[in-house]
Amino acid sequence: MQRRILYIVNPISGTKDKQPLVDLIQTKSATVGIPYSIYPSVEDGDYSYLDEIIPEQGFTDIVIAGGDGTVNGAIAGLKKHSLPFGIIPSGSGNGLAFGAGISKDPAKALGVIFKGKSAWTDAFLVNGQFACLLCGLGFDAQVAHNFALDKGRGLYTYIKKIFQGLFEAKSYPFVLKLKDGTIKIDAYFISVANSNQFGNHFTIAPKASLTDGMLDVVVMACQSRWNILLQTILQVSGYYQLQQVERLNDQTSVVYFQTSELAILNKGGAPMHLDGEPIESAGKVDIRILPKCFQLIYP
Numbered sequence: 001m002q003r004r005i006l007y008i009v010n011p012i013s014g015t016k017d018k019q020p021l022v023d024l025i026q027t028k029s030a031t032v033g034i035p036y037s038i039y040p041s042v043e044d045g046d047y048s049y050l051d052e053i054i055p056e057q058g059f060t061d062i063v064i065a066g067g068d069g070t071v072n073g074a075i076a077g078l079k080k081h082s083l084p085f086g087i088i089p090s091g092s093g094n095g096l097a098f099g100a101g102i103s104k105d106p107a108k109a110l111g112v113i114f115k116g117k118s119a120w121t122d123a124f125l126v127n128g129q130f131a132c133l134l135c136g137l138g139f140d141a142q143v144a145h146n147f148a149l150d151k152g153r154g155l156y157t158y159i160k161k162i163f164q165g166l167f168e169a170k171s172y173p174f175v176l177k178l179k180d181g182t183i184k185i186d187a188y189f190i191s192v193a194n195s196n197q198f199g200n201h202f203t204i205a206p207k208a209s210l211t212d213g214m215l216d217v218v219v220m221a222c223q224s225r226w227n228i229l230l231q232t233i234l235q236v237s238g239y240y241q242l243q244q245v246e247r248l249n250d251q252t253s254v255v256y257f258q259t260s261e262l263a264i265l266n267k268g269g270a271p272m273h274l275d276g277e278p279i280e281s282a283g284k285v286d287i288r289i290l291p292k293c294f295q296l297i298y299p
Ligand SMILES: Nc1ncnc2c1ncn2[C@@H]1O[C@H](COP(=O)(O)OP(=O)(O)OP(=O)(O)O)[C@@H](O)[C@H]1O
Pocket: 010, 011, 012, 013, 014, 015, 040, 041, 042, 043, 044, 045, 066, 067, 068, 069, 070, 071, 090, 091, 092, 093, 094, 095, 153, 154, 199, 275, 276
């Protein structure tokens, strides 16, 4: 069947001008002979304007050129068309693309799309809101909020916000409710990860997989700031093994386990983010995996 690709390009994500990318899409598409159209991303993430266009024009693939915010909005809105999604990483973090092994080099990312090997990929719901990468409460969410308020984008702005945030970091009281029990813990952050990528090739949940039907939960318990730095380095370098849910306890520095669903009571009002975008905090957060939710084109 002749493919026809719908490209969605975010004009402001990341730090680079998108005209060279549009030129590359045009040249490479002409070389491989795949017809296409390019549409802009939308600021409010509502892609319903494409719902009639997709079947009318017979698109077979949807390719997103943007960061994780754009990827989240486009997949959430357009997965009902049951078409494979490709990603050309063009954001600041690009967590989902890097988690899937897609190169930041646009020519290589396009090459992956033209080969078109897709696989069913998990997503998850956070209080009914769609997520594909990760959800955070506490420190990393505060960084996401501060990043959103800054005019700058890109890796440099992220690093600046992380260091500024370290001085303000505080712990919050959480209760984690699992099928097998309840954990009460004061923690600096909780990350619930579908992908092993936070973005920028940084991982907080090294064992997370986009296709295992599970979520990886990392809880950084309350401890001295120096110890947090040490424990974070150990966690991201893969030092900690996954813990058995039945044997979890609140006396460890880092709690790391897998589950398909959990509820988090967040009475301290810890800030929250979803796929790197700040969202309104909630007192109770219900999270569950959506196994094999959408098709993603992998290298
Ligand atoms: N057409 C548009 N015009 C203006 N802003 C837009 C448009 N489309 C999307 N946006 C905004 O672009 C912002 C950034 O998008 P995105 O999250 O994809 O990139 P990023 O933040 O640079 O990268 P990442 O999420 O990977 O860290 C979003 O907040 C979104 O509202």
